Amino acid sequence: MAAPYRSGRQLLLLLVPLLRAVEPHSQPGWPVPYRRFDYRPKSDPYCQARYTFCPTGSPIPIMKDEDVIEVYRLQAPVWEFKYGGLLGHLKIMHDAVGFRSSLTGRNYTMEWYELFQLGNCTFPHLRPNIDAPFWCNQGAACFYEGIDDAHWKENGTLILMTAITGIMFNQMAKWVKYDNDTGIYYETWTVRASPDQQSVVWFESYECSKFVLRTYQKLSDLGAVFNNIQTNYTTITLFSGEPIYLGNETSIFGPPGNRTMAEALRDFYSPFKPPRAVKEFFWNLLKIIDRVILQQRFYLFYNLEYWFLPMKSPYIKITYEEIPLPNRNKSGFGL
Ligand SMILES: *[C@@H]1O[C@H](CO)[C@@H](O)[C@H](O)[C@H]1NC(C)=O
Ligand SMILES: *[C@@H]1O[C@H](CO)[C@@H](O)[C@H](O)[C@H]1NC(C)=O
Ligand SMILES: *[C@@H]1O[C@H](CO)[C@@H](O)[C@H](O)[C@H]1NC(C)=O
Numbered sequence: 001m002a003a004p005y006r007s008g009r010q011l012l013l014l015l016v017p018l019l020r021a022v023e024p025h026s027q028p029g030w031p032v033p034y035r036r037f038d039y040r041p042k043s044d045p046y047c048q049a050r051y052t053f054c055p056t057g058s059p060i061p062i063m064k065d066e067d068v069i070e071v072y073r074l075q076a077p078v079w080e081f082k083y084g085g086l087l088g089h090l091k092i093m094h095d096a097v098g099f100r101s102s103l104t105g106r107n108y109t110m111e112w113y114e115l116f117q118l119g120n121c122t123f124p125h126l127r128p129n130i131d132a133p134f135w136c137n138q139g140a141a142c143f144y145e146g147i148d149d150a151h152w153k154e155n156g157t158l159i160l161m162t163a164i165t166g167i168m169f170n171q172m173a174k175w176v177k178y179d180n181d182t183g184i185y186y187e188t189w190t191v192r193a194s195p196d197q198q199s200v201v202w203f204e205s206y207e208c209s210k211f212v213l214r215t216y217q218k219l220s221d222l223g224a225v226f227n228n229i230q231t232n233y234t235t236i237t238l239f240s241g242e243p244i245y246l247g248n249e250t251s252i253f254g255p256p257g258n259r260t261m262a263e264a265l266r267d268f269y270s271p272f273k274p275p276r277a278v279k280e281f282f283w284n285l286l287k288i289i290d291r292v293i294l295q296q297r298f299y300l301f302y303n304l305e306y307w308f309l310p311m312k313s314p315y316i317k318i319t320y321e322e323i324p325l326p327n328r329n330k331s332g333f334g335l
């Protein structure tokens, strides 16, 4: 369709009154930006990982400038899910990135995941004598030597995406450090107004696939040119009307807090103890869906703040959809 305006200036003039009209309401920008912190705090000793986070992790090596590093897309089903009959059919995938140095022949895996597993990132603990729900919800990047080909290939994906120089790899490593030090908390849910692709996104999740997407974007910014492949990711989405801001831990559960609201929050979370097993996670998920559909309420914890979500149909959806690779129209170093 032809552009209805002859010049950008005319368009701008037309927009000015619109912008003015919108200003006084000062709506929060949607989606609510994911908050970055100055540094990563030590996790509370109450939070004890059942499986050590990143057991074979190593610092990211410095590559020689002239090295050629192959970059792989790695994706595999979260295998424990196959034990929940219904859930085996869902495409719930974990994402990672692989690297292989041509000079040394060594390869590496890089991923981002929960320090205390998915359940702890999705449901808080209600502790005796502590009013506020207690969260063990940190996530972090993990880098280790080796790529377990069989694990990724057999029921998932191991595919070459691009090749980069050692210089680009080293620059990426600096960015990973920044990203890992400032993006601290795992966010399970995407929240949007409706399943319509054009609908408003209220909150973006922050989990393994988002880290992989940021890494691809960083590599693209550094000049990487990706092969033409389709890249799908798992998203768990909640559907709600416009979220209502409630406050943070101090303002809700502290002395000046509204007791009714504090009780409503505790009550909402009470059936959902962080599960000890993946199976339990899904039981809790089903319980939460039941509550959410019957009562059309959900309390979201995002950026360490609480929001009320007026839930609406279809309430929750797990999708496996394409998020395309960054534009490949840059000239750069690639295969
Ligand atoms: C979740 O956190 C609790 C409390 O620290 C801990 O006991 C449990 O092991 C954690 N779950 C997993 C799977 O790490
Ligand atoms: C990210 O931070 C965590 C927690 O401090 C640390 O264990 C991990 O090694 C870091 N990852 C990388 C790739 O540096
Ligand atoms: C990574 O290295 C291991 C050990 O040498 C090898 O078995 C595997 O095939 C390599 N994978 C890739 C994708 O380079």
Ligand SMILES: *[C@@H]1O[C@H](CO)[C@@H](O)[C@H](O)[C@H]1NC(C)=O
Residues within 6 Å of the ligand: 079, 082, 150, 151, 152, 154, 155
């Ligand atoms: C791939 O899926 C099959 C069938 O469900 C399973 O038996 C096998 O263990 C899976 N492979 C890996 C590497 O997990």
Ligand SMILES: *[C@@H]1O[C@H](CO)[C@@H](O)[C@H](O)[C@H]1NC(C)=O
Residues within 6 Å of the ligand: 247, 248, 249, 250, 251
């Ligand atoms: C919590 O909210 C209150 C009131 O909005 C604010 O003054 C305080 O700085 C917040 N606390 C944290 C830890 O963000």
Ligand SMILES: *[C@@H]1O[C@H](CO)[C@@H](O)[C@H](O)[C@H]1NC(C)=O
Residues within 6 Å of the ligand: 258, 259, 260, 261, 264
């Ligand atoms: C306290 O919270 C409840 C439930 O969110 C709300 O209905 C009530 O108006 C609040 N009270 C005050 C004084 O803000």
Ligand SMILES: *[C@@H]1O[C@H](CO)[C@@H](O)[C@H](O)[C@H]1NC(C)=O
Residues within 6 Å of the ligand: 091, 232, 320, 321, 322
């Ligand atoms: C990948 O995503 C595209 C578009 O979002 C979809 O049409 C396709 O069916 C998905 N592939 C799989 C294997 O689900």
Ligand SMILES: *[C@@H]1O[C@H](CO)[C@@H](O)[C@H](O)[C@H]1NC(C)=O
Residues within 6 Å of the ligand: 326, 327, 329, 330
């Ligand atoms: C792709 O090329 C167009 C035209 O040169 C440019 O405007 C656009 O910003 C490029 N996209 C990216 C992601 O670089």
